[in-house]
Amino acid sequence: MHTLFKIIYINARLLIAFIFTITASTLSLTTAQATINCAGTLPSSYFERIENNTPFAGKLIEQADGSQQLQDLSGQIVMDNLSDAYIVMDSYVLAKQDGKYGVINAAGKIIVPFDYDAIQTEPDIATSFIVSVKPSDATTRQGIINRHGDWIFPLTAARIEHAHYDSDHDQDYFKMTSDQGRTGLLDDKGYWAIVPKYEAIHPLNACTGQLLYLQVSLNDETALIDQNNDVIIPFAAHQHIEAFNTSANI
Known part of the structure; x- marks a missing residue:
């Protein structure tokens, strides 16, 4: 080499x-x-x-008011009132809630609290x-x-x-x-x-x-x-x- x-x-x-x-x-x-x-x-x-x-065990659903919900695969609401949400690496959702960013998993467990003005992660x-x-x-x-x-x-x-x-x-x-x-x-x-x-x-x-x-x-x-x-x-x-x-x- x-x-x-x-x-x-x-x-x-x-x-x-x-x-x-x-x-x-x-x-x-x-x-x-x-x-x-x-x-x-x-x-x-x-x-x-x-x-x-393992594929992400949930889905993001856009609501009539433009907000988003995280639902499990059976359609049950895991977390709502989300915006700017997207799935990261089939494992997490990075989203905004009440004007602050945070990260949750498919079960709705908060990994990063919704306390931040910005969150960066690499694609x-x-x-x-x-x-x-x-x-x-x-x-x-x-x-x-x-x-x-x-x-x-x-x-x-x-x-x-x-x-x-x-x-x-x-x-x-x-x-x-x-x-x-x-x-x-x-x-x-x-x-x-x-x-x-x-x-x-x-x-x-x-x-x-x-x-x-x-x-x-x-x-x-x-x-x-x-x-x-x-x-x-x-x-x-x-x-x-x-x-x-x-x-x-x-």
């Missing part, structure tokens, strides 16, 4: 593109072009794993939910609640974004930026994979079944690290890791 990184060094007078091929601990030059592998998609192994999921992924509230001071606070209704990370002024999903381990990773401007990587168990110490983190291969690689920035220098915070390419100025690819044949 070869890992290919495209790194661009920029100064005022010239642009030089270097292609680095890293095999185990060996670094060498190559002229191969890098592409982003499986960007924005999930691999077939993920869909193979979920294809036998096809329902390991956890990023919840947001906007208090009267207009400062948005975010937190993370898992699919069992437990807090992964409590409400905070830090900015939270989904960074990566590892389908082999059914695990999510989140990029968190503190109000001091330091960014780290949190897993869906609430543990820091990378403590918040970098000025910026950019996932390069948010693909499942592979170790996550990230470009990080600190003190006007950039480096390449993996999700375990191991350094692949050391910090240097005027360095930008633009693209990433893994291939058995380069």
